[in-house]
Amino acid sequence: MIQLEAASYRYDDTPLLSDMSFGIAPGSFHFLTGPSGAGKSTLLKLLYAELLPTSGQVTLFGQPAHGMDRDQVALLRRRVGLVHQDCAFLDHLTISQNICLPLTVSGKSVTDDFAELLAWVGLGHRADAFPPELSGGERQRAALARALIMAPELVLADEPTGNVDWEMSQRIMTLLLELNKMGTTVLIATHDLNLIRTAKSQVSTRVLRIKDGHVQLAEVDL
Amino acid sequence: MAWLRAFFDFFAGDLRADGIVPARGHTAWLVFFAAATMAFLAVFALAIAVAAGRLANTWSQEMAQSVTVIVDGPQDQRQAQTDAALRVLETTEGVASARALTPQEQRDLLSPWFGDEIPIENLAIPQLIEVIPAPQGFDAEGLVLRLQGEAPNARFDDHSAWRDPLVRSARGLRILAAASLVLILATAAAIVSLGAKASLAGNFKTISVLRRIGAKDAFIAKVFVRRFTLRTLTGAGAGALIATITVAFLPSAAATAGFLTGIGFTGLGWLLPLMMPLLFALIAFAATRTAALRLLQELT
Structure with a gap:
């Protein structure tokens, strides 16, 4: 599904990520961890073609990222569900409109599955609320719903539990685990080791750790 | 569609x-x-x-469709010169019609500048002859030469000087x-x-x-x-x-x-x-x- 071969990324002249070679198989569950500023978000951006490697190659769904034009990047992102820490909602739209935004930009209609999705993330009663009216946990779950509305093959989550309490983070984690059990590939960037331990107790996961600009496969006992 | x-x-x-x-x-x-x-x-x-x-x-276009013959000179010869010019015009191939403007028509032409009470009879105003060419037009140079011979006080004006x-x-x-x-x-x-x-x-x-x-x-x-x-x-x-x-x-x-x-x-x-x-x-x-x-x- 995703393959990196000797991929590196540098901001201006400063190397941030170096010589990364790993793959993400369909249906797998990955964690990406490392200290703040290690380059987790940058690596995620390489995986949905917001950034291009400065050397090496990133192949996304069989296509080299370097060879994609802007329309191909847009089509790629419809196959990837993104969950950001800041959620990135449009505040003038209701939560249901925000969640359906990927359908709107793809020219697709809202189906009956939408109500099920809202209920699944526990937001059935908040559909008409505006983003500023929601709690941190509700916003994260809404962001997850928006990421899933297009039934993506891959979900990339950047610190999805960064702004919520422990109970809510467990709830979001449970949703992501259920999603993976349904066949969706999941990659979560987080520095929350408790979250990783919770997941590892329930599904087979791979943990990638960024250290000194390199990606390593981490040991089980984090 | x-x-x-x-x-x-x-x-x-x-x-x-x-x-x-x-x-x-x-x-x-x-x-x-x-x-x-x-x-x-x-x-x-x-x-x-x-x-x-x-x-x-x-x-x-429209004004090119009409020309004017101006009959000037001494007042006592004006009518004879006008008649001579009209005869020339009537026998000119390519001239559809020619007629001398009436005093009232000449007054109407001048009234925007001099007012309605202008004593046109007392002024040395030349007689104007309106000439309407036929669609095929006429030989202007030949007409000028003939006018010079038959009515020497008549001048041909195709309006081009101001038009x-x-x-x-x-x-x-x-x-x-x-x-x-x-x-x-x-x-x-x-x-x-x-x-x-x-x-x-x-x-x-x-x-x-x-x-x-x-x-x-x-x-x-x-x-x-x-x-x-x-x-x-x-x-x-x-x-x-x-x-x-x-x-x-x-x-x-x-x-x-x-x-x-x-x-x-x-x-x-x-x-x-x-x-x-x-x-x-x-x-x-x-x-x-x-x-x-x-x-x-x-x-x-």
Whole structure:
């Protein structure tokens, strides 16, 4: 599904990520961890073609990222569900409109599955609320719903539990685990080791750790 | 018919897509008023261009269809010279008709300058003979020579001495008005383009979100292009309507036969101002689309 071969990324002249070679198989569950500023978000951006490697190659769904034009990047992102820490909602739209935004930009209609999705993330009663009216946990779950509305093959989550309490983070984690059990590939960037331990107790996961600009496969006992 | 469907789809819009970008900010009013003002000026420039063109045609074609023979010289020979000139004209091939103007007609010609009470009988005013050429025209040089022989005090005047500079002036005015129209349209395009760029830059967060969830540039651009095109169409429609009504209420050309009072449209020409909003909308469409696609590549 995703393959990196000797991929590196540098901001201006400063190397941030170096010589990364790993793959993400369909249906797998990955964690990406490392200290703040290690380059987790940058690596995620390489995986949905917001950034291009400065050397090496990133192949996304069989296509080299370097060879994609802007329309191909847009089509790629419809196959990837993104969950950001800041959620990135449009505040003038209701939560249901925000969640359906990927359908709107793809020219697709809202189906009956939408109500099920809202209920699944526990937001059935908040559909008409505006983003500023929601709690941190509700916003994260809404962001997850928006990421899933297009039934993506891959979900990339950047610190999805960064702004919520422990109970809510467990709830979001449970949703992501259920999603993976349904066949969706999941990659979560987080520095929350408790979250990783919770997941590892329930599904087979791979943990990638960024250290000194390199990606390593981490040991089980984090 | 695909283009027709695309045209209607564009104007019908997509309520879900239209709501993505909030309709707020000063650019909305800026574009509306700029389009209204430019369309107002454009209709006037168009009216001047049309009137100048009409005037040039009148002077170059209609007035070329008539010439005048002026019989001057001593008063006691005036009638004999006039009769001789008329005989020459009547026997000239290519002259459809020729007649001497009556004293009243000559008074009418002079009254705009000297008033109605002019004692024309006491003035040394030459006798004018109006000559209407036949469609095939006549040999002007031959006529001049014959007039010199038969009526030496008669002069042939084809009006070219004053007509040609006026025709040149009218054509120059038409070019000037057309150039003004082009400049107005170019300015409108620049204002709409700037407004669209400002709006795009002001909605950077929205655009970033849309790109992340898989929106193509064409989709994002369409939201802005449609909004700015409709704003321009509405503004230009209002401006063109006000200008057309103003032009319609200007004094008519027929009343005074003067150029300054003859600015306006005639017949089907009244449809021209109605085309102006569509022209503005087309320009806005092209300008916004170009600006949006270019800026999207720079922003995201």
